Amino acid sequence: MSDFLIVIPARYKSKRLPGKPLIDIKGLPMIVRTFNQCKKVVNSSKILVATENKKIFRLCKKNNINVMMTSSKCLTGTDRVAEVAKRIKKNFYINVQGDEPICNPEDIKKIINTAKKYPNAVINGFTEIKDKKIFYSPHIPKIVFRKDGNLIYMSRAPIPSNKNRSLIKAWRQVCIYSFPYKSLKVFSSFKKKTPLEAIEDLELNRFIEIGYQVKMIRMSNKSIAVDTNSDLIKVKKIVK
Numbered sequence: 001m002s003d004f005l006i007v008i009p010a011r012y013k014s015k016r017l018p019g020k021p022l023i024d025i026k027g028l029p030m031i032v033r034t035f036n037q038c039k040k041v042v043n044s045s046k047i048l049v050a051t052e053n054k055k056i057f058r059l060c061k062k063n064n065i066n067v068m069m070t071s072s073k074c075l076t077g078t079d080r081v082a083e084v085a086k087r088i089k090k091n092f093y094i095n096v097q098g099d100e101p102i103c104n105p106e107d108i109k110k111i112i113n114t115a116k117k118y119p120n121a122v123i124n125g126f127t128e129i130k131d132k133k134i135f136y137s138p139h140i141p142k143i144v145f146r147k148d149g150n151l152i153y154m155s156r157a158p159i160p161s162n163k164n165r166s167l168i169k170a171w172r173q174v175c176i177y178s179f180p181y182k183s184l185k186v187f188s189s190f191k192k193k194t195p196l197e198a199i200e201d202l203e204l205n206r207f208i209e210i211g212y213q214v215k216m217i218r219m220s221n222k223s224i225a226v227d228t229n230s231d232l233i234k235v236k237k238i239v240k
Contacts, residue, residue: 007050045066050068070083083188108176126174144159
């Protein structure tokens with residue numbers, strides 16, 4: 001049950017940073033940097049970029065990166081991975097977001113190994129929040145989970161909260177996932193976002209709403225998802 005594919009969803013039409021996957025980071029486009037991090041873990045033949053944009057498609061071809069054109073109507077990155085699954089059948093799919101140019105290869109390796117152990121589980125990573133700015137940022141998905149590690153809820157709000165709205169103990173999502181083939185088939189059968197998914201704009205809530213359990217595993221705090229210009233500045237400093 002170790003037959004898998006790493007899929008990197010790369011959407012051009014980002015609301016906050018249009019053309020995000022093509023943004024240059026110290027001489028390399030973001031999508032190429034993300035691919036290079038994945039290549040530190042698996043052979044490039046097991047990595048595929050899924051995009052709706054011809055510029056991204058051509059860039060990947062130029063850099064010998066496997067790439068597939070997907071629909072511009074995909075509701076989320078997970079729906080884009082599901083579209084890949086319809087054409088290339090594997091036991092499970094590792095989703096590494098295209099805006100994770102410095103994602104930790106050890107985290108990718110950890111989620112692959114966990115998925116091999118639990119091939120029928122939806123799996124996601126998390127790390128502890130120690131910075132108040134991260135806790136209160138609407139750009140950072142926060143998570144709460146059960147004692148057994150399964151996700152209870154994901155929110156852009158500062159959770160878990162209290163009367164003083166202070167940071168006591170909190171965790172954020174690390175944007176690396178594993179999806180079994182069957183779970184993607186069910187997930188993508190919805191033609192619009194589920195209610196809580198739509199409110200929060202966080203697709204793992206769709207799995208929770210339709211009755212799936214999401215297994216959360218602890219990862220490093222080294223990844224930075226590039227959602228804003230300030231994120232981009234941070235990443236450029238780290239790369240430098």
